[in-house]
Amino acid sequence: MQITSVVNQKGGVGKTALSVGAAAALAERGRRVLLIDLDPQGHATTEMLGLPEPPPEAPSLAKALTKAWRGPVEELVVSHPRCNVGRGGAFDVLPTSPGMFDLVRRLDQFRVPGWQLARVIQFAGYDHVVIDCPPALDVLTNNALVASHGVLIPVQPDRTSIRALRLMREQISYLESAVGRPPVTYYGLVPGLYRRPLSAYAAAALRELQNMGIPVLAHVPLGVVVNEAGSRGVPVTTFAPETAQAAAFHEIARVLDTATAAEATPPNPPEQDFVFEDFIADVSSARSANDSGSRRRLYDLLPKRHRPN
Ligand SMILES: Nc1ncnc2c1ncn2[C@@H]1O[C@H](COP(=O)(O)OP(=O)(O)OP(=O)(O)O)[C@@H](O)[C@H]1O
Numbered sequence: 001m002q003i004t005s006v007v008n009q010k011g012g013v014g015k016t017a018l019s020v021g022a023a024a025a026l027a028e029r030g031r032r033v034l035l036i037d038l039d040p041q042g043h044a045t046t047e048m049l050g051l052p053e054p055p056p057e058a059p060s061l062a063k064a065l066t067k068a069w070r071g072p073v074e075e076l077v078v079s080h081p082r083c084n085v086g087r088g089g090a091f092d093v094l095p096t097s098p099g100m101f102d103l104v105r106r107l108d109q110f111r112v113p114g115w116q117l118a119r120v121i122q123f124a125g126y127d128h129v130v131i132d133c134p135p136a137l138d139v140l141t142n143n144a145l146v147a148s149h150g151v152l153i154p155v156q157p158d159r160t161s162i163r164a165l166r167l168m169r170e171q172i173s174y175l176e177s178a179v180g181r182p183p184v185t186y187y188g189l190v191p192g193l194y195r196r197p198l199s200a201y202a203a204a205a206l207r208e209l210q211n212m213g214i215p216v217l218a219h220v221p222l223g224v225v226v227n228e229a230g231s232r233g234v235p236v237t238t239f240a241p242e243t244a245q246a247a248a249f250h251e252i253a254r255v256l257d258t259a260t261a262a263e264a265t266p267p268n269p270p271e272q273d274f275v276f277e278d279f280i281a282d283v284s285s286a287r288s289a290n291d292s293g294s295r296r297r298l299y300d301l302l303p304k305r306h307r308p309n
């Protein structure tokens, strides 16, 4: 199972369009694909794929991440009903859910690298998992990065994208050492959302992006077909297979597929996972212990840094 995060803390750069497009193109290649909508905004689930969020009382991604629900991930996924899928393939979606925004607020105060998502998906049976990240370097994105073999980064050719990319690389290096996992592979930058012909400014920014030591993959041309496909809840590769956008997503899927063989060992969640609910329960029981050792006990509860074998 190869896990790819589509990540950029900048908003509106094409993460969701790329996640959906690349995941659908992989499914068309006959791969079993799970697309995870990790963005509390839920654009992949609702706007691009026309799927409902689970109701508040149902099992959900937010509940699984906090261990409020502990069932198998298969019970959370839905098969997309309107996507072309190659022989032997599948296109399943783990939708975003109520409680995701709240989850960020509660977990963000603990600067703990998150293994929660890795734990939720560790027994899933897919060839590829593609994670659509929120536009932030927050606890959800950290969870996605910790669980991923590699990243796809949609970028626009401008100065702010270059700075965003530097910040993201720093964050990824920090996470690698904080959780002691193998380096994240940079599958590539995916330029998009720019007009042609390129202005001199955009061309200079694109050159700078090309010099950052990360492969530059097929660019996804601007086209209203992306929104038209979304309004019907169908991936572009199914809705308009002959377009340049669909071709770009197929090319990117090919790159992801060929990266599989060379992949490093997937990161495994540590045995003792940090769970916010467990932590709070333990803290409150430690607080009620009326002895002078309670402060030490509280200290003992702090999440331990994971050290690889
Ligand atoms: N190639 C494209 N051509 C035209 N419109 C596009 C293209 N790709 C994405 N869009 C549109 O641009 C907007 C932003 O794209 P998208 O939602 O994929 O970005 P995002 O990075 O996921 O945004 P956010 O940071 O809010 O999650 C959306 O309205 C989307 O439909």
Ligand SMILES: [Mg+2]
Pocket (backbone or CB within 6 Å): 015, 016, 017, 039, 043, 044, 132, 133
């Ligand atoms: Mg998005």
